Amino acid sequence: MSDLAGKVAVVTGGTRGIGFATAGLLAQAGATVVITGRDRETAEKRAAELGEHVHGVALDVADSAAIKDVFKAVAKEHGRIDVLVASAGVLEGGLIGMLTDDHVSKTLTTNVAGSINSVQAAARAMMRKRTGSIVLIGSIVGERGNAGQMVYAASKAALVAAAKSAAKELGRHGIRVNAVAPGVIATDLISEQSDEVLERIKGDTALGRLGTAEEVAKVIRFLVSDDASFVTGQVLGIDGGLVL
Numbered sequence: 234m235s236d237l238a239g240k241v242a243v244v245t246g247g248t249r250g251i252g253f254a255t256a257g258l259l260a261q262a263g264a265t266v267v268i269t270g271r272d273r274e275t276a277e278k279r280a281a282e283l284g285e286h287v288h289g290v291a292l293d294v295a296d297s298a299a300i301k302d303v304f305k306a307v308a309k310e311h312g313r314i315d316v317l318v319a320s321a322g323v324l325e326g327g328l329i330g331m332l333t334d335d336h337v338s339k340t341l342t343t344n345v346a347g348s349i350n351s352v353q354a355a356a357r358a359m360m361r362k363r364t365g366s367i368v369l370i371g372s373i374v375g376e377r378g379n380a381g382q383m384v385y386a387a388s389k390a391a392l393v394a395a396a397k398s399a400a401k402e403l404g405r406h407g408i409r410v411n412a413v414a415p416g417v418i419a420t421d422l423i424s425e426q427s428d429e430v431l432e433r434i435k436g437d438t439a440l441g442r443l444g445t446a447e448e449v450a451k452v453i454r455f456l457v458s459d460d461a462s463f464v465t466g467q468v469l470g471i472d473g474g475l476v477l
């Protein structure tokens with residue numbers, strides 16, 4: 234198990250799914266973890282489920298000023314930020330002919346601006362200590378595209394470019410930035426997909442099944458740990474062979 238003792242991690246979108254599973258593994262590895270979600274009560278309740286070293290804070294990542302405030306408060310209270318996992322994200326399908334301004338704006342603001350602003354806020358704290366590790370969550374559809382997901386796929390492709398650019402810029406400050414590109418993972422995010430679509434996806438996946446949040450979390454734990462100390466600017470696929 235990776236040793237994250239003494240490290241402070243922020244996991245946006247840590248109340249559910251991939252973020253929640255990641256927060257649990259980082260806490261098990263010894264980190265103090267701050268999970269965020271839009272509702273304070275939910276964030277605090279979910280944090281309590283993960284133990285005394287996990288704290289829940291309200292943060293809507295669509296609010297750039299709130300991101301600055303929350304990261305500043307975390308750095309002040311815990312003395313540092315070593316790890317950022319930017320897992321907050323939304324998936325709303327939308328055929329091109331049906332897209333609305335609200336859909337485009339919500340997806341890009343939450344997924345892209347939310348992650349980019351979180352990187353900026355975390356990097357400010359990390360630069361002071363000249364160490365840090367950041368993971369952004371892309372998606373297999375960011376590379377391959379998907380009918381009915383033009384905006385979501387674009388948002389995920391943007392995060393890969395963001396991770397690579399941030400890796401180049403922040404490397405000299407001792408900060409690593411990577412992305413993961415999950416395939417289809419059984420979380421709330423895909424709850425609206427029909428059984429027929431999910432069966433088709435399983436059939437297209439070499440391993441013949443969907444992934445679990447824990448399987449993504451284990452890879453993220455590796456990426457933020459010192460075991461990955463010379464890994465930066467990479468996109469790690471976690472898709473059971475769906476991309477093949």
Ligand code: NDP
Binds near residue numbers: 292294373419
């Ligand atoms: P879930 O729907 O299970 O969880 C989403 C998380 O994001 C929740 O914790 C939610 O918190 C949070 N969230 C949503 N909107 C906001 C917001 N505006 N501000 C703050 N937090 C927000 O999704 P997953 O765990 O599956 O997804 C996590 C990431 O992984 C996303 O970026 C997604 O795009 C990506 N991904 C997921 C895949 C999958 O198949 N599941 C595949 C590829 C990528 P709350 O509701 O408490 O506010």
